[in-house]
Amino acid sequence: MEQKKSISSWRKIGCVFIVVCLFALYGCGKDTKESATVRVGSLKGPTSIGLMRMMEQAESNKLTNDYTFTMETSADTLLPLMIKGELDIALVPGNVASILYQKTQGKVSVLDINTLGVLYMVSSDQTVDSLLSLKGKTVYLTGKGTTPDYVLQYLLSQAGIKEEVTLEYKSEPTEVAAILEKEENAIGLLPQPFVTATLAKNDKLSMVIDMNEEWNKIQGDKGSLLVTGVTVVRNEFLQNNEKAVLNFMKDHQESAKYVNENPKDASLLVEKSGIIEKAAIAEAAIPFCNITYIDGIEAKTALEGYLQVLFDQNAESVGGVLPNEEFYYIPNEK
Structure with missing residues (x-):
């Protein structure tokens, strides 16, 4: 009888040991940076309208990442925040992204195009x-x-x-x-x-x-588009939190889609944010604000052509030189 109790006890201990080992193995293998607190900056205008749904969901803790949002009236205010590392991601005019790339000596990358011509x-x-x-x-x-x-x-x-x-x-x-x-x-x-x-x-x-x-x-058919706004990320943040950045890209895409498909509901969020004073005006304007989400090779092709046009007009409008290949974040190539 004593021997049976002893065997039973060892079996229980063995089961507990296996469970603990499996838990430890799972914990060690999991990327702890799958989510993160992401500090996002944007401009008070069409480039922020595509974020409205994301902002609402973030406020209700419905997204994987935690987000803080900063909205400014001028890109001149956002740039220093990115340079100093006080923002992780920023939505800025396409040419400003190129200027930022030059100012930081290549320390930012473009994630997506968020707004076409307005x-x-x-x-x-x-x-x-x-x-x-x-x-x-x-x-x-x-x-x-x-x-x-x-x-x-x-x-x-x-x-x-x-x-x-x-x-x-x-x-x-x-x-x-x-x-x-x-x-x-x-x-x-x-x-x-x-x-x-x-x-x-x-x-x-x-x-x-x-x-x-x-x-x-x-x-x-050159693939170039008239670009208004793009989304850039600090490369240091991207390297340390790539899964969180991919989460952001997914959230951004879904938010832009929601705004385009639900202009009436989105207009209320736009009014609440102060981007446009009246929801009725926002609802009428959204279909013509060309809010979009384009990433990868398509975004690279669209933005390269646009920056080339600006460069040919005035090189300083894009920071003096055109960005190189590293300017464009292509998820499936990283």
Whole structure:
């Protein structure tokens, strides 16, 4: 009897030992950095709209990663935070990502394209329906020597009418809107969501030219796209937390998809965040903000072509030189 009890006891001890070993083996083999706290910075505009669903879910602890979000009005504020390591991921204009790459000597990588072109020609003149129809006319716009200016000049040049279109620069989009209001058939180049807000105040105005369409006509099958915003990550954070970064990319893709498929619900989140004052304007603007999620080789091809155009206009607009291959994070090649 004593021998049977002894055997039974040893069996129990053996089972416990096996369970403990299996638990230890599982624990040792698991990557403890599958999730992480990710500090995300973005700009108050279309590039942040695609994050709205992610922000909502993060607030409710429904995502694998923990996120903190910082929203600024200027890329000049986000860049120092990335350089100092106070942000891990940032959503910035495509050319600013290139500048950041040069400033940090290659210490950031592009994860995805989050927003395509947001520029539209606005006018009450319904005869304006293509670049060629701008011949002999004046276009009002903001930001001489900025990316919208370079994009427009490139497109006009490719259409062969650069010298036959007058560009008149204003300080603020509100100045362009005021001219469109006062001068019949005036033409202005404006970004979303300001376009939608302007149209809501004047039913005589409409979007007469989509600059994305004009870009695509000229670029053809080269794969380049008119890029507004991209997402960059600090390489140090990426190397130490790659699974968490991949989680972010998945969350970002799903968030952008949700916003595009549910503009009414997303508009409430946009209003709450303060990006656009009224949900009704946000709902109308979202379909034209070209919120997207493009990563991998497709993103590389799209962004390379866009940066090349800017570089040809003014090399300093992309940081003086074009980024090399290491600028682009391709998950399946890492």
